[in-house]
Amino acid sequence: MSNKPHCVPDFYCCYLLRSIPKPNSFYIGSSPDPVRRLRQHNGAVRRGGAFRTKRTGTRPWKMVCFVYGFTSKIAALQFEHAWQHSYKTRFIETDDRLVTKKNTRNGIATKLGNLRLLLRHPYFDTMNLHIRFFDRLVWESWETNKFKIDFKVPACEVDEAVLTDESQLDDLNELNLERIRAFYDDHISYESSIFQRYQDELTYGEKHCMLCDKKIDYIHDEGTQMVTFCSEDECNFISCLSCLYKQFTKNSMEIIPKAGHCPSCHRLLEWSRLVKYSTTIRQNLVDK
Ligand SMILES: [Zn+2]
Ligand SMILES: [Zn+2]
Structure with a gap:
């Protein structure tokens, strides 16, 4: 990396x-x-x-x-x-x-x-x-x-x-x-195994945000869309980072959420880790 x-x-x-x-x-x-x-x-x-x-x-x-x-x-x-x-x-x-x-x-x-x-x-x-x-x-x-x-x-x-x-x-x-x-x-x-999985999924195969349905296109999109995944192996949840952010902060006063439940498998995900993976992927794919 x-x-x-x-x-x-x-x-x-x-x-x-x-x-x-x-x-x-x-x-x-x-x-x-x-x-x-x-x-x-x-x-x-x-x-x-x-x-x-x-x-x-x-x-x-x-x-x-x-x-x-x-x-x-x-x-x-x-x-x-x-x-x-x-x-x-x-x-x-x-x-x-x-x-x-x-x-x-x-x-x-x-x-x-x-x-x-x-x-x-x-x-x-x-x-x-x-x-x-x-x-x-x-x-x-x-x-x-x-x-x-x-x-x-x-x-x-x-x-x-x-x-x-x-x-x-x-x-x-x-x-x-x-x-x-x-x-x-x-x-x-x-x-690095989690990171590699995220990166592979984004590189091969068309994805849509599971919260707003917007198409995720990292290869052609020069915009600033940030994407997040659930880190659980069996779960295929994917969304815009901003959509998940809204979900995590919906019922709380927190500006930066500590954690939230995956909308798909309901496991607890740490927000700081999600941001970390998203940022790293963004940097690696865009810098290519
Ligand atoms: Zn979205
Ligand atoms: Zn999940």
């Missing part, structure tokens, strides 16, 4: 690293390729790797969780910046701040509290961001929700790694890298 800067990224995550030898050292970063990035942080790739993660005694690092599903690279960078600067970011209300000064040494509970506050902000909330944990203790701390922040993150996932008792293991960072790699590879191939 394309790497053009204006494209919606296949994957972009904002991650939290924790030093294995010094568990009170953390690092927040973002990347379209967490596998490569983690290897850089741990010095396995000669070039790259943030300066801070080279500090003596902090390597190796473990990627304990990440947030993904950003609708653009910019959004991921904004999230990263806000999480790093949680003492002053505009995405956290002044009264809600857990940290008010720069350079305060704060532990995992505070890092996760700030994460929850950011996910609660309407700007990030509408993106349907997913959070995935790769560490048992960090996951337990998340569940404890020390600061009692009133927001339940809808898409919270726990990796198999969380089930492992790691206290006796000495190759923790290798195992962590394997878990990140397994997730990343699966995710990328799943996303």
Whole structure:
């Protein structure tokens, strides 16, 4: 798939690293390729790797969780910046701040509290961001929700790694890298299979919007019609993105819907993903 800067990224995550030898050292970063990035942080790739993660005694690092599903690279960078600067970011209300000064040494509970506050902000909330944990203790701390922040993150996932008792293991960072790699590879191939299906259906065969009946003609139409599909394999729903938007916002006050039911198979579809697929297809077909 394309790497053009204006494209919606296949994957972009904002991650939290924790030093294995010094568990009170953390690092927040973002990347379209967490596998490569983690290897850089741990010095396995000669070039790259943030300066801070080279500090003596902090390597190796473990990627304990990440947030993904950003609708653009910019959004991921904004999230990263806000999480790093949680003492002053505009995405956290002044009264809600857990940290008010720069350079305060704060532990995992505070890092996760700030994460929850950011996910609660309407700007990030509408993106349907997913959070995935790769560490048992960090996951337990998340569940404890020390600061009692009133927001339940809808898409919270726990990796198999969380089930492992790691206290006796000495190759923790290798195992962590394997878990990140397994997730990343699966995710990328799943996303590209959906994308490929959308693209094939549009390229071969005449389609009509199932809501307004307008003909969809990507090959000859130089207009700006955006098309959407249901991502379920057995469902053949297709429509203009704008028609589905109207449907999703019909009975709500939301400007950007979070999700809605497929008019055909009634499964719940995340709006941000639909937009992502539509935009990517539009770019790929029109840029040809
Ligand atoms: Zn339509
Ligand atoms: Zn459907």
